Amino acid sequence: MPTVDFTIGHKDYTLSCQEGEERLLKRAAGLLDAEARAILDQAGRMPEPRLLLLAGLMLADRTSALEDRAGSAERELARLKANPQKVEVPVIPAGIGEALAELAARAEALADKAEESLDI
Incomplete structure (x- = not known):
């Protein structure tokens, strides 16, 4: 022992x-x-x-x-x-992603135009 x-x-x-x-x-x-x-x-x-x-x-x-x-x-x-508490998590609708992609494309096009006008 x-x-x-x-x-x-x-x-x-x-x-x-x-x-x-x-x-x-x-x-x-x-x-x-x-x-x-x-x-x-x-x-x-x-x-x-x-x-x-x-x-x-x-x-x-x-x-x-x-x-x-x-x-x-x-x-x-x-x-x-x-008694569990429910927690709500916001969900981003699928259409928002598409709208953001379209806005990004427009912003890039405007940036390209602005660069071209500065090159002249």
Whole structure:
């Protein structure tokens, strides 16, 4: 069984985990360590159990906020799926393309005439 070494606050830990879970354990420990270090930066040294409790509560608070946001996003998605909004996209009629091509040809003919009159 693999073991993972990590630090939380100022204390080193070693835990065993299932094969393939090392990365997940390191990530979780890193999140807990970041909270613990933020607490230590503000409050200074404190007993390990209190530090771990406060860091765990901070992570639980953040997780709760993220769960609320995810639930809100899921409800909004369900609402949009149940009542999709229609979006109208303007379509250029085929005759407009032909009219624009005719105008372009006339403009080129006028430009040619203007060039010829300047060459005289």
